[in-house]
Amino acid sequence: MNRLTRRQFIGKSAMGMGAALIASHSAADLKAFSPPRPVRYPLGFQVWTIREQVIGDFAGTMKMMAGMGYKSVEMCSPRGYELSGFGPLMKMPPREMKQIVNDNGMLLESTHYTMNELRNNLEERISFAAESGQKQMILSSFDLPRDATMSDWMRAADELNKIGEITKKAGIQTGFHNHHTEFGEIDNVLIYDALLGQFDAELVKMQFQVAVIDIGYKAADYFNSYPGRFISAHLADYSVLDRKNVALGKGIVDWKEFFASAGRGGLKNIFVEMDQDTFGDSALFIKNLQY
Secondary structure, three states: OOOOOHHHHHHHHHHHHHHHHHHOOOHHHHHHHOOOOEOOOOEEEEHHHHHHHHHHOHHHHHHHHHHOOOOEEEEEOOOOOHHHOOHHHHHOOHHHHHHHHHHOOOEEEEEEEOHHHHHHOHHHHHHHHHHOOOOEEEEOOOOOOOOOOHHHHHHHHHHHHHHHHHHHHOOOEEEEEOOHHHHOEEOOEEHHHHHHHHOOOOOEEEEEEHHHHHHOOOHHHHHHHOOOOEEEEEEOEEEOOOOEEEOOOOOOOOHHHHHHHHHHHOOOEEEEOOOHHHHHHHHHHHHHOEO
């Protein structure tokens, strides 16, 4: 029989005690011992709230936002948003748009599209997305009337599933962006929950609008309840006292909880979407956040 030396005995005993200590703690306890992590997502912004600057001076606006620390941009499709003022950008070739964004150290991976352009000009829109380097085509809204029935919502969801099947073959993920409307109820059923049940989990991913925190819905709850169903999120914060959106970290959103659950949700991108005066402070907050 091999005999342990005193040094070997002490070493093995210490290992055993360590294993016992680890076993005695729950997963939550062990997580508390983990060092905090910085936000790993490249911080992005959605152009809608600064569309006048983007349309008037695309290159200059990209440089300005990069100077604040932003690393990605989510566009609005110039063709689909022509009536919202984006028409002038239709003259810019998609490769040039991508190059300007890249030259400022940012990525262009996601763009908002309207239902009409996806329904009527899908192949052309896929070509635009591919040439500008996009990996995600996000439907901004079904544009259904206020009196739409749940059947209307479900038919629209089925149509987006078919669109998602086509974009997937082109290597692009289709996504769906919510507004507050989707958190209304029809016959005591939350529209958003019904959509999650109707969308094909692989063909249509969700882009969560964090601004619905002002009506009581948290992104983290959905990330944890529907793992892998989300592709990105629009970031916003809300002040109960001022009853308005405020820079990230100055409102009621628990951002540590948000980012702790984001990976489970499946997030690939995050985009700040609020008034221009919140962009600087929001970028600084995310840069310094540890969770």
